[in-house]
Amino acid sequence: MENVKTIKGVDGETWIKFKELAAKKRMRMGDLFGSIIREYEKISDDFWEEILSGERRISDEEAKEMLRAVKELRKEKGFRI
8 A cells, every 4th residue: 555645735726737737647646746846856956056156247346345335225214224
């Protein structure tokens, strides 16, 4: 017997669409769910790799100047410190 898990908060319409998608792909729902998770992780990892290792948009000095400017702006009335 397989170990059954539940997902809380899934509305009926979403559940039906998920079942239909699994049927279209001729996959068990658990296998489809695993496939979706792996694809999401890959996309997320690729996104952060690009952000963290990609081309710099501004120099370190420009970034420091922006931080100084933000600190000065926040001192003005109406902004929290």
